[in-house]
Amino acid sequence: MRVMISGGGTGGHIYPALALIERMQQRGLLDAVLYVGTKRGLESKIVPEQGIDFKTLEIQGFKRSMNISGFQTNLKTIRLFLHSVKEAKSMIKTFKPDIVVGTGGYVSGALLYAASRLKVPTLIHEQNSAAGVTNRFLARFVDKVAISFESVSDQFPMHKIVLTGNPRAQQVAGMLPNERLHEFGLKPDSPTVLVFGGSRGAPSINQAFIDAVPAFNTRDYQVLFVSGRVHFDDVQAQLKTMTVNDNLAVVPYISNMPEILPDLKAIVGRAGATSLAEITALGIPSILIPSPYVTNNHQTKNAESLVKDDAAILIPETQLTGAKLVQSLDSLLATPDSQQAMAKAAKKIGIPDAADRVIEVINSII
Numbered sequence: 359m360r361v362m363i364s365g366g367g368t369g370g371h372i373y374p375a376l377a378l379i380e381r382m383q384q385r386g387l388l389d390a391v392l393y394v395g396t397k398r399g400l401e402s403k404i405v406p407e408q409g410i411d412f413k414t415l416e417i418q419g420f421k422r423s424m425n426i427s428g429f430q431t432n433l434k435t436i437r438l439f440l441h442s443v444k445e446a447k448s449m450i451k452t453f454k455p456d457i458v459v460g461t462g463g464y465v466s467g468a469l470l471y472a473a474s475r476l477k478v479p480t481l482i483h484e485q486n487s488a489a490g491v492t493n494r495f496l497a498r499f500v501d502k503v504a505i506s507f508e509s510v511s512d513q514f515p516m517h518k519i520v521l522t523g524n525p526r527a528q529q530v531a532g533m534l535p536n537e538r539l540h541e542f543g544l545k546p547d548s549p550t551v552l553v554f555g556g557s558r559g560a561p562s563i564n565q566a567f568i569d570a571v572p573a574f575n576t577r578d579y580q581v582l583f584v585s586g587r588v589h590f591d592d593v594q595a596q597l598k599t600m601t602v603n604d605n606l607a608v609v610p611y612i613s614n615m616p617e618i619l620p621d622l623k624a625i626v627g628r629a630g631a632t633s634l635a636e637i638t639a640l641g642i643p644s645i646l647i648p649s650p651y652v653t654n655n656h657q658t659k660n661a662e663s664l665v666k667d668d669a670a671i672l673i674p675e676t677q678l679t680g681a682k683l684v685q686s687l688d689s690l691l692a693t694p695d696s697q698q699a700m701a702k703a704a705k706k707i708g709i710p711d712a713a714d715r716v717i718e719v720i721n722s723i724i
């Protein structure tokens with residue numbers, strides 16, 4: 359099968375696409391793949407690193423404010439979109455895909471719209487429990503919509519929806535502890551917690567971690583803290599003036615996350631949908647601090663789908679402090695029973711065969 363695929367901007371859109379490609383390769387279903395992204399999104403680094411053919415379109419998002427500068431930006435957005443659709447059509451005619459798949463982000467809007475105009479089979483994947491802007495726009499043009507949460511079904515045409523879960527879940531589901539923690543200077547046999555703010559990092563979580571360092575220094579658990587690439591220098595500058603003990607590791611980004619996840623006792627993070635797919639695929643206890651800065655507050659809805667089944671703890675960003683972070687982790691790690699119960703509840707929600715389910719949908723379209 360020849361597959362063109364696009365997911366842009368953040369890891370939450372990119373990793374599901376890569377997981378689907380990997381599964382198709384494993385099953386011997388893939389003859390050729392072309393990934394379409396933007397130069398500026400994380401995909402321009404992550405995708406070529408995987409040895410996957412990568413082409414770019416130039417595109418940007420709409421501004422909500424309609425003052426003069428917002429209006430001018432939106433005019434440019436429309437111009438770029440129309441130009442990208444033209445470019446995408448020419449890429450599609452050259453590559454001749456059997457299916458075009460979109461996993462979200464503006465760039466997938468141009469590619470999938472172009473594919474639908476050319477009558478090439480199309481599928482979009484929605485990771486979140488509230489539909490993204492691009493997928494809402496694309497829904498009426500594409501053949502099928504694969505969803506990850508039942509609760510999003512009323513936001514798409516009923517006859518197009520299939521509940522598949524997130525392909526990234528299948529990629530991590532079978533992972534066993536790898537003992538890779540020593541690569542961060544941590545001990546493989548000490549309980550370890552990951553603290554991170556999604557694929558781009560989150561300043562509020564970074565600040566809470568920095569404020570918590572003096573307390574974390576005295577704990578018998580380890581903290582692997584990921585700042586996000588753009589925030590790393592700033593975090594390092596602040597930590598330079600403090601004592602950071604060797605039970606704490608600070609890095610800008612983790613490239614091999616599936617190999618690290620099984621080594622973790624708990625995760626503190628945002629409530630991005632792909633992170634939640636990983637947490638539920640493996641059954642990892644988590645403390646979620648949903649980003650309040652996302653469309654329709656979808657991260658809170660994502661988080662609530664775990665919290666309602668006691669599969670995670672939610673801390674609203676407004677209540678997040680260093681002290682709250684330490685106290686929440688202390689009490690979770692001090693009670694193995696609640697860790698186990700949370701892990702079990704999380705695993706119950708996971709869809710570990712999600713990539714195969716998406717492949718089934720693709721087969722049904724082509």
Ligand SMILES: CC(=O)N[C@H]1[C@@H](OP(=O)(O)OP(=O)(O)OC[C@H]2O[C@@H](n3ccc(=O)[nH]c3=O)[C@H](O)[C@@H]2O)O[C@H](CO)[C@@H](O)[C@@H]1O
Nearest residue numbers: 368369370371373485556557611612615630631632633652
């Ligand atoms: C601010 C924003 O718009 N965030 C959205 C974005 O989040 P974001 O890109 O942060 O997405 P998620 O939290 O869903 O997924 C992050 C992905 O990046 C990986 N990872 C992260 C850090 C790292 O160092 N290494 C690494 O590999 C994680 O393992 C995971 O696979 O996409 C998600 C999925 O559509 C949405 O739910 C989020 O609301």
